[in-house]
Amino acid sequence: MSLSIAMLSPDIDRIGGAAASKGIGGAPNVSSGAAPQTDFAQTLASMAADAIGTVKAGETTAIAGMQGKAPLQQVVQAVMQADQALRTVVAVRDKVVGAYQEISRMQI
Numbered sequence: 001m002s003l004s005i006a007m008l009s010p011d012i013d014r015i016g017g018a019a020a021s022k023g024i025g026g027a028p029n030v031s032s033g034a035a036p037q038t039d040f041a042q043t044l045a046s047m048a049a050d051a052i053g054t055v056k057a058g059e060t061t062a063i064a065g066m067q068g069k070a071p072l073q074q075v076v077q078a079v080m081q082a083d084q085a086l087r088t089v090v091a092v093r094d095k096v097v098g099a100y101q102e103i104s105r106m107q108i
Helices: 003-020 040-066 072-104
Strands: none
Touching: 040 072
């Protein structure tokens, strides 16, 4: 079974919204600056969007390289960035799944 961000979205929104209203240790967040605070779901969504953009850019550059329109160094850099983005997404997914499994094993 494959796990996707879309499948986690409802749970992430619920968890992220609750977590954003409290700081570390359950203390309420105190806004010290004018910058808006983002919750966990928004952060994950932003990371996913960035990763998708990086992978698409890598694919586009690789295709341009095969057509002779992009230099080899640029192709290699784009593909390596896409690979790093994919590895990061997989690592985050593994941590989220591990945390979910740990929570599901907790006794109520």
